[in-house]
Amino acid sequence: MTAPFRYRRLSYVALDVSDLEQSLGFYRDLVGLTVDRRDGDTAYLRCSELPQNLVLREGDTPGLARAAFELESQADLDRAYTYLDDEGFAPEWLTAEEAGELKVGAALRFREPGCGLHFEFHVEPELQDDFEAGHTAIARLGHVVLNVADFATVEGSLVGKLNFLISDHVPGKIAFLRAFPNKYHHSFAILTGPSDGYNHVNFMVSDIDDVGRAINRMKKAEVPIVFGPGRHEPSGSIFLYFLDPDGMTTEYSFGMEEFEEEGARPPRELEAKPEVLDTWGSIPDPRFGKGGAILAHA
Numbered sequence: 001m002t003a004p005f006r007y008r009r010l011s012y013v014a015l016d017v018s019d020l021e022q023s024l025g026f027y028r029d030l031v032g033l034t035v036d037r038r039d040g041d042t043a044y045l046r047c048s049e050l051p052q053n054l055v056l057r058e059g060d061t062p063g064l065a066r067a068a069f070e071l072e073s074q075a076d077l078d079r080a081y082t083y084l085d086d087e088g089f090a091p092e093w094l095t096a097e098e099a100g101e102l103k104v105g106a107a108l109r110f111r112e113p114g115c116g117l118h119f120e121f122h123v124e125p126e127l128q129d130d131f132e133a134g135h136t137a138i139a140r141l142g143h144v145v146l147n148v149a150d151f152a153t154v155e156g157s158l159v160g161k162l163n164f165l166i167s168d169h170v171p172g173k174i175a176f177l178r179a180f181p182n183k184y185h186h187s188f189a190i191l192t193g194p195s196d197g198y199n200h201v202n203f204m205v206s207d208i209d210d211v212g213r214a215i216n217r218m219k220k221a222e223v224p225i226v227f228g229p230g231r232h233e234p235s236g237s238i239f240l241y242f243l244d245p246d247g248m249t250t251e252y253s254f255g256m257e258e259f260e261e262e263g264a265r266p267p268r269e270l271e272a273k274p275e276v277l278d279t280w281g282s283i284p285d286p287r288f289g290k291g292g293a294i295l296a297h298a
């Protein structure tokens with residue numbers, strides 16, 4: 001642990017999409033998120049008690065605008081600001097109006113220079129305790145994954161400076177990262193690639209039948225399934241990947257290893273072979289994890 005702040009969880013991701021109505025229909029009707037509110041060209045969707053788990057905005061280039069993490073307390077956020085400033089991440093506080101739009105108490109943003117992704121840290125999201133899931137029992141926003149050209153630098157920054165811990169990795173190629181002390185095997189992951197890009201967003205479902213039903217729902221809607229169904233060896237989850245209207249990859253998965261804050265097992269070194277990526281033997285379609293940029297703006 002190097003940085004003086006503690007994560008609570010991955011809170012939301014923000015995507016730019018080429019056609020808001022089309023993408024809204026996809027994430028609502030096919031993925032099963034609930035539209036909480038809209039403001040002009042931006043829509044806020046949720047799958048949990050949090051005010052948003054996915055923010056969609058219409059833009060010229062489809063891709064990932066930011067990943068937002070909730071920290072445990074205002075004191076964590078204040079310490080994070082000072083630390084990030086000292087470390088040269090140039091954090092900026094959101095105005096009260098911007099934080100209000102997101103229904104969070106306070107928030108800061110900064111750009112991680114190695115991959116160019118904007119991170120948001122916030123506290124005190126307005127919780128809706130009586131939130132009810134839609135057609136799919138989505139348990140939570142699970143994780144977000146990037147393709148990165150300079151793997152060593154990005155891994156060094158996330159692990160060395162931003163309090164992510166490696167749960168498992170293929171050294172120099174893939175790192176599954178938990179947001180300490182959050183218990184889930186990974187909330188974030190990076191894969192080495194020829195260029196920086198968005199790989200996928202994951203929603204964890206709480207019933208294996210949700211994965212099975214999704215296969216038929218996606219086929220009926222002619223949504224490309226690009227990997228799975230299968231089981232990932234690293235986290236042990238059963239997965240299915242499919243493409244959104246802009247060709248960006250979305251994953252459902254069921255089940256994931258959890259870690260205690262103290263005494264966690266050390267990271268395992270895995271081999272980059274097909275049986276690790278899917279113990280059931282499916283092969284990814286070439287479009288898997290290829291759609292979407294890491295956007296220069298948040």
Ligand SMILES: CC(C)C(=O)/C=C/C(C(=O)O)=C(/O)C(=O)O
Pocket residue numbers: 145174189191202232233234235236237251253276277278
């Ligand atoms: C296909 C990728 C590289 C892979 O192995 C993914 C594993 C997992 C997991 O173990 O859960 C993911 O969720 C993932 O990053 O998609």
Ligand SMILES: [Fe+2]
Pocket residue numbers: 143145200202251
């Ligand atoms: Fe994943």
